[in-house]
Amino acid sequence: MNVAVIGLGLIGGSLTQALAAAGHRVVGFDADPATRATARTAAARARTDARWQIGGSVRAAIDGADLVVLSVPLPALPGVVAELRGFTGLVTDVTSVKVPVLELIGDLTYVGGHPMAGKETSGFRAAEPGLFDGCAWVLCLESGTSTADWLMLAELVTALGARVVPATAADHDRAVAAVSHVPHLLAAALTAAAADDPLATALAAGSFRDGTRVAATRPELIAAMCGGNAAAVGPALDRVLASLGELRAALADDDPVSTLRRLVAPASAARSAWPPVPGEEAELPARSDVLLRLGRVGGWITAVDRDGRKVTALRPKRTETDRNSS
Amino acid sequence: MNVAVIGLGLIGGSLTQALAAAGHRVVGFDADPATRATARTAAARARTDARWQIGGSVRAAIDGADLVVLSVPLPALPGVVAELRGFTGLVTDVTSVKVPVLELIGDLTYVGGHPMAGKETSGFRAAEPGLFDGCAWVLCLESGTSTADWLMLAELVTALGARVVPATAADHDRAVAAVSHVPHLLAAALTAAAADDPLATALAAGSFRDGTRVAATRPELIAAMCGGNAAAVGPALDRVLASLGELRAALADDDPVSTLRRLVAPASAARSAWPPVPGEEAELPARSDVLLRLGRVGGWITAVDRDGRKVTALRPKRTETDRNSS
Numbered sequence: 001m002n003v004a005v006i007g008l009g010l011i012g013g014s015l016t017q018a019l020a021a022a023g024h025r026v027v028g029f030d031a032d033p034a035t036r037a038t039a040r041t042a043a044a045r046a047r048t049d050a051r052w053q054i055g056g057s058v059r060a061a062i063d064g065a066d067l068v069v070l071s072v073p074l075p076a077l078p079g080v081v082a083e084l085r086g087f088t089g090l091v092t093d094v095t096s097v098k099v100p101v102l103e104l105i106g107d108l109t110y111v112g113g114h115p116m117a118g119k120e121t122s123g124f125r126a127a128e129p130g131l132f133d134g135c136a137w138v139l140c141l142e143s144g145t146s147t148a149d150w151l152m153l154a155e156l157v158t159a160l161g162a163r164v165v166p167a168t169a170a171d172h173d174r175a176v177a178a179v180s181h182v183p184h185l186l187a188a189a190l191t192a193a194a195a196d197d198p199l200a201t202a203l204a205a206g207s208f209r210d211g212t213r214v215a216a217t218r219p220e221l222i223a224a225m226c227g228g229n230a231a232a233v234g235p236a237l238d239r240v241l242a243s244l245g246e247l248r249a250a251l252a253d254d255d256p257v258s259t260l261r262r263l264v265a266p267a268s269a270a271r272s273a274w275p276p277v278p279g280e281e282a283e284l285p286a287r288s289d290v291l292l293r294l295g296r297v298g299g300w301i302t303a304v305d306r307d308g309r310k311v312t313a314l315r316p317k318r319t320e321t322d323r324n325s326s
Numbered sequence: 327m328n329v330a331v332i333g334l335g336l337i338g339g340s341l342t343q344a345l346a347a348a349g350h351r352v353v354g355f356d357a358d359p360a361t362r363a364t365a366r367t368a369a370a371r372a373r374t375d376a377r378w379q380i381g382g383s384v385r386a387a388i389d390g391a392d393l394v395v396l397s398v399p400l401p402a403l404p405g406v407v408a409e410l411r412g413f414t415g416l417v418t419d420v421t422s423v424k425v426p427v428l429e430l431i432g433d434l435t436y437v438g439g440h441p442m443a444g445k446e447t448s449g450f451r452a453a454e455p456g457l458f459d460g461c462a463w464v465l466c467l468e469s470g471t472s473t474a475d476w477l478m479l480a481e482l483v484t485a486l487g488a489r490v491v492p493a494t495a496a497d498h499d500r501a502v503a504a505v506s507h508v509p510h511l512l513a514a515a516l517t518a519a520a521a522d523d524p525l526a527t528a529l530a531a532g533s534f535r536d537g538t539r540v541a542a543t544r545p546e547l548i549a550a551m552c553g554g555n556a557a558a559v560g561p562a563l564d565r566v567l568a569s570l571g572e573l574r575a576a577l578a579d580d581d582p583v584s585t586l587r588r589l590v591a592p593a594s595a596a597r598s599a600w601p602p603v604p605g606e607e608a609e610l611p612a613r614s615d616v617l618l619r620l621g622r623v624g625g626w627i628t629a630v631d632r633d634g635r636k637v638t639a640l641r642p643k644r645t646e647t648d649r650n651s652s
Contacts, residue, residue: 116531136529171525178520179530183537186512188593189569193562194504195596198624198642199497202602203462204505205442210536211509215597219590227576227583234577236519241570243515244563250553251560257553264545267514270521271541276528298524316524 001156004029004065006058006080008039011094011115012071013127018160020052021129027053029061031076035124042124050129058083065089067156069113074228078104090149096176097229098140098169111153112140112169114176115162133161136300140169141288147309151286154311155304163300163314166291170232177232182240184222185233187215276316284313327482330355330391332384332406334365337420337441338397339453344486346378347455353379355387357402361450368450376455384409391415393482395439400554404430416475422502423555424466424495437479438466438495440502441488459487462626466495467614473635477612480637481630489626489640492617499555503562507552511563513541514548602642610639 001024005016008030016028016039028043030036040054055061058080062068070093072080077095081104084091091108095101098112117135137157141150154164167175191212194200214222226233250259276298284290286309294301299315327350331342334356342354342365354369356362366380381387384406388394396419398406403421407430410417417434421427424438443461463483467476480490493501517538520526540548552559576585602624610616612635620627625641 116529118532136531138529165525165528167525172529175523175526175529178523178526179534182519183516183533185570185573185590186516186537187533187597188590189566189573190509190512191593191597191600192569193508193565195593197501197504198602199491199493199622200501200504201600202491202621202624202626202642203442203464203498203501204600205462206444207509207513207540208505210539211512212593212597212600213536214533215590215593217594219587219594222590222594223583223587226573227586230577230582234574237570237574237577239519240515241567241574243518244511244567244570247511247515247552248560248563248567251556251563256556257549260553261545261549264511264514264541264548267517267521267538267541268543268545268548271513271517271538274517274527274530274538275535276524295528296525298528300528316528 001025001067002065003027004055004061004068006061006068006070007031007072007076008035008054008124008127009071009073010122010124010126010131011117012069013039013124014117014129014131015069015071015094016052017046017050017127017129018132019156020046021050022156022159024156025052027055027061027065029055029058030124031072038124062087062089067092067153069094074100074224077101081105081108084108090152092139092153096180096225097232098138098172099231100228102140102142102169109146109149111145111149112138112172113153113157114138114172115157116180130161132157135162136165137162138165138167138172140172141166141292142168145288147286147288148306150288150291151304151306151309151311154301155306158301158303163302164304165300166295168292171296173229173232174236177229177236178239181226181229181233182236184214184217185226185237186240187212188222191215278314279317280314282313282315283310285309286311327351327393328391329353330381330387330394332387332394332396333357333398333402334361334380334450334453335397335399336448336450336452336457337443338395339365339450340443340455340457341395341397341420342378343372343376343453343455344458345482346372347376348482348485350482351378353381353387353391355381355384356450357398364450388413388415393418393479395420400426400550403427407431407434410434416478418465418479422506422551423558424464424498425557426554428466428468428495435472435475437471437475438464438498439479439483440464440498441483442506456487458483461488462491463488464491464493464498466498467492467618468494471614473612473614474632476614476617477630477632477635477637480627481632484627484629489628490630491626492621494618496558497622499558500562503555503558504565507555507559508562508566510540510543510548511552511559512566513538517541604640605643606640608639608641609636611635612637 005028092113115137303312331354418439441463627637629638
């Protein structure tokens with residue numbers, strides 16, 4: 001397939017190399033001339049069986065492409081989308097929020113995507129073709145999505161070793177708010193509450209280290225992530241605040257130890273059962289309703305049979321705890 | 327020195343072995359007969375140059391001791407303290423809260439302690455003599471504390487490789503509330519808010535994993551820790567809630583990205599500067615006011631000269647950020 005990758009940061013750069021290694025013809029582009037120069041040097045050194053190129057403009061990169069992958073930050077997306085006017089192939093993206101992208105994508109044929117891959121480092125120099133191996137990669141299914149387009153992307157992405165998770169844009173944004181965006185806000189608040197007390201920071205050990213790790217993320221990245229998904233992060237933070245409010249009240253209780261033990265017990269059991277263990281593999285018909293149900297129960301796709309319109313799926317194994325509580 | 331260690335869990339068991347290896351005569355005791363049996367077997371196998379014994383009762387263990395270390399959980403302390411009636415040597419403990427112990431210790435000659443050492447595993451079988459190497463160990467200085475007693479303990483503990491942090495019981499409880507107890511409550515609330523959504527738990531990656539790790543701690547331990555220090559954990563949680571309230575308001579702002587960036591920037595800088603880097607070593611007079619000031623600025627003691635009544639101290643290095651913000 002002919003693929004254009006617009007934006008050559010950690011994700012776009014890794015994807016360019018991974019797709020080339022998988023046998024696709026890939027042309028990359030980045031708005032930053034220095035990044036393009038670095039990428040051109042890397043492209044010239046690429047293995048002959050995994051060659052890719054760097055275009056001089058968005059128009060040049062997408063010329064002849066069947067698929068365009070947008071891997072620029074959210075604030076840069078409207079500008080790039082404007083340059084895609086008239087493009088008739090399929091467009092996907094790797095942005096960490098999905099409803100805002102759906103709203104600005106206009107008439108393009110689009111399937112939203114989000115690989116849950118990241119590292120402490122960013123930029124093209126940190127890129128590596130193996131980045132997506134084993135990672136969860138959300139591919140969005142809306143009412144207007146063509147199942148054929150969706151399956152084509154799912155096939156492409158599973159071939160890179162990723163687990164494809166089907167979800168609507170709204171469900172995606174709600175889920176990542178809870179497990180990715182809110183943790184950054186909690187880490188920032190926990191750091192802020194201890195930072196002015198040198199005795200506290202001297203005594204801080206494992207629980208502080210882990211609970212605050214992502215607070216060291218660059219402020220503009222935390223702000224773009226959480227602010228770009230504010231409509232979902234707000235309610236997710238409200239749920240955490242409601243739990244913390246209960247815990248705060250328990251501390252003022254006559255018997256705080258008993259009340260706290262009762263309140264934290266479900267979370268202790270839930271965290272001990274995470275990450276979920278996959279159950280038996282199953283073949284499922286590639287129908288939008290079936291796929292979305294799979295995603296909602298925490299399942300994912302490991303392989304695609306486009307001709308047979310079937311997918312190979314895994315679901316989390318139901319545990320004793322689930323059975324007792326349901 | 328003759329030392330009795332009452333309570334042979336992870337900390338007490340490790341301390342028994344570490345003190346014996348350092349040349350002290352140690353007698354351990356645990357209220358649980360099975361733990362005593364396990365410890366006796368281990369004692370019989372101990373190296374001849376690091377021998378220790380297991381007593382049959384608290385009274386037998388403390389007979390002839392210069393120092394008693396209480397390493398039982400907080401709820402068991404009043405019972406053990408009652409059995410120490412008439413003991414005239416020095417008493418210390420390793421409990422994770424200090425004001426409540428000070429309140430129940432009565433007329434005993436007491437210096438409170440808290441080694442910030444822990445592992446995922448607990449109990450005597452997890453004990454190891456190297457557990458305290460490099461860990462921070464708070465030793466409390468109150469208005470009535472004998473500096474000679476305090477220095478004797480500091481010498482004992484630095485010889486095990488620990489960094490001794492001087493603090494009042496109240497300052498200790500406030501500091502560990504912020505960096506150890508509150509993180510457990512945040513982890514529980516974060517887990518609870520995502521646990522019922524299988525899509526969210528399937529997409530959860532590094533920020534969820536680290537932000538919730540300590541939520542898997544046994545509920546009774548979280549409850550005992552936080553509930554036993556409720557007077558300090560409440561206000562520490564209030565500070566975090568105030569920060570989260572600001573972040574919640576920013577999400578509803580006209581320009582959430584700019585507001586969030588401004589709000590999270592100080593925490594990002596603070597977390598990037600943690601853990602603090604020690605500056606130059608200094609010799610300090612072993613005076614209560616000097617020692618407490620050292621602890622308050624985040625410093626610690628690495629060696630004790632009891633005859634010269636001096637200590638070797640390290641303080642965190644002041645960074646550019648500190649200088650600019652002060």
